[in-house]
Amino acid sequence: MTTRRNFIKKTSFATAAIAATPSFGFHILKKPQPQETILGHGDYQYKLINDWAQVSSVRNPILNCHEMIMDRKGRLIMMGDNPKNNILIFDKSGKLLDYWGTAYPGGHGLSLSQEGEEDFLFLTDSGWFLNKYGKWTKHNGRITKTTTDGRVIFDIGHPQTIGIYKPGDSFCPTETAVGPNGDIYVADGYGMDYIIQYNHNGEYIRHWGGADNPDENYKLSNAHGVAIDYRDKNNPMVVCTSRNEQSFKWFTLNGKYVKTLHLPNMQVCRPVFNDNNLYAGVCWSQPKVGKTNWKDHTGFVTIIDGDKVVSNPGGTAPEYKGGILQKSYQLQDKPILHGHDVCVDEDKNLYICQWNANKTAPLKLERV
Template sequence: MKRRTFIRQSSVTIAASGGFGFNLLGRAKKEEIVGHGDYQYRIIRDWAQISSVQNPILNCHEMVMDRQGRLIMMGDHPANNILIFDKSGKLLDYWGTAYPGGHGLTLSAEGEEDFLFLTDSGWFLDKHGKWVRHNGRVSKTTLDGRVIFDIGHPQTVGVYKPGDHFCPTETAIGPNGDIYVADGYGMDYIIQYNARGEYIRHWGGHNNHDKNYNLHNAHGVAIDYRDAENPLVVCTSRNEQSFKFFTLDGQYVRTLHLPNMQVCRPVFDDSNLYAGVCWSQPKEGKTTWKDHTGFITILEGDTVVSNPGGTAPAYKDGALQKSYQLAEKPILHGHDVCVDEDKNLYICQWNANGTPPLKLERVNG
């Protein structure tokens, strides 16, 4: 029997039995199934096998999978910035204490070797629990943390003025090795460098004559290779609840608006786009940025087909309607999504009470 056929039949059995499993003591426990249509998942909360004493977590920010199938997580706890898991959740390695604002993590496959691009956003919690700003940092490293080079403050190449804050949140690597840095907590620019870290151009920011170029909380950036002949740079404009698409040299192409979803970086897998929704607003009342209001969204092309942890996507006259977090809050803040070859998801959450990543095991499709 094929794996997905087995999973599909198993999910029917779970649904028929009320969605209950059993813990080690034999007591029934209700399984958490989230998502919609062909994209439904079983939440596995205890996937990560780590010690909260030896490997404490503050925030899980991002995760990538290398060609060996290892899951590499970036966080901002001063004791360990990088945690490396196998797909069973076993901790294989950990390193890094030099990135107190550890935020963005991008994998760059170069020939037979993988490299990491790490971004330190420049924000971290001090020992008194207060947010402190320092200089942001972008580093290219080996998988075991050896630094190849750093990209410095854009003021050093005349892009920023004295006093402009550089708080990078993400990087993306273009088809020719160009590096795109999203200054999502600073000036909201996308800054393009060549593979050696030499400045080429920048765009975005605020107050452009053509408002399509404005980015408001340029939190994420990725390369969309779904059209192999025409790869695009996709930038998050989180406060606009949008992704904006640009050519590789920064020319505006189009905007994809996702009502009520303050999305993080886009993650592409086959023809799909996945994204963490860090915040949304409830149907009634208002929330603060500290409140748990997130979920995950999944698109086939430009169409939202599932919102794990959120309400089902709905379209009216071709227009996407607002989506909302489920009342039981199965996902607190969606910050990043990593997809494995079986289409299971690994969810990093910001502001989730120090919890490790969740695994969302696909139960159909």
């Protein structure tokens, strides 16, 4: 069966052959076409579309694009930290359909919960935001469950109120995930680095992890993301980012450690699952020579099949030696500045949200 990718490749070769055919006594002047940028490796290659999002920087200004999900209607919903419009909703052509939300200056995480015939959103305000003087400022973080048009269902506030944090402990959540029974898993990625499990009503069940955990298996250092891995339908697991360790860690739904996947030189954000693949934005990496800081543009995207990295759009090709993954690096021309999140549509196209990317809208990577 001819796949869409094979069709595109074959037609590209045919076009090249026609262009190489000699002309007989006449010349056709063709306008030079801009060269396409193809990112990725192997079967996971993509055409970069920088101007996908049709959004006005005046009417709908963007500070940072943090995360994006696709609802059952096929709409692409983005969470950002500009309180003039925390939520932007696009169709797949990049047309802006709707926008709302002014109460989340630290807008960071966005997760989808499908309950019966209705979709709900879990919005995470990390508590960190840029004030009017351009300084990073901290307030109390929170989780809010809403309808897709912004009606608030309930909030989850500081864990001190239920006795699991001490006075003065920082709560700066970055992400949520919803389990198969409706349990809510909150990653306190900029706070105490715990994963906190609540039931579907927001009532506390347990927590685990922590930056100071003496058990290396349970230690989480910058627990930036959390998701549910349904690839084994009989054994769904909680997957947590330990970004400073350049790792993902798997746990049972009750918080028991299962395994770690180390990704050298990739400070990854949340894991995003689609079929057998795990996708993740790489917010930072280090160059082969010298060092960079957290503000420098050093990111890309990584794609994992099973437990093996198969493609790094915006980065160098994955390399294994003796079965061990070697370091990956950002491409020199920096087509992706900071990979913060990946959304995958039904055609396997990717939509990339970027942090600290000059206030730009999400990118599209069209599968080829």
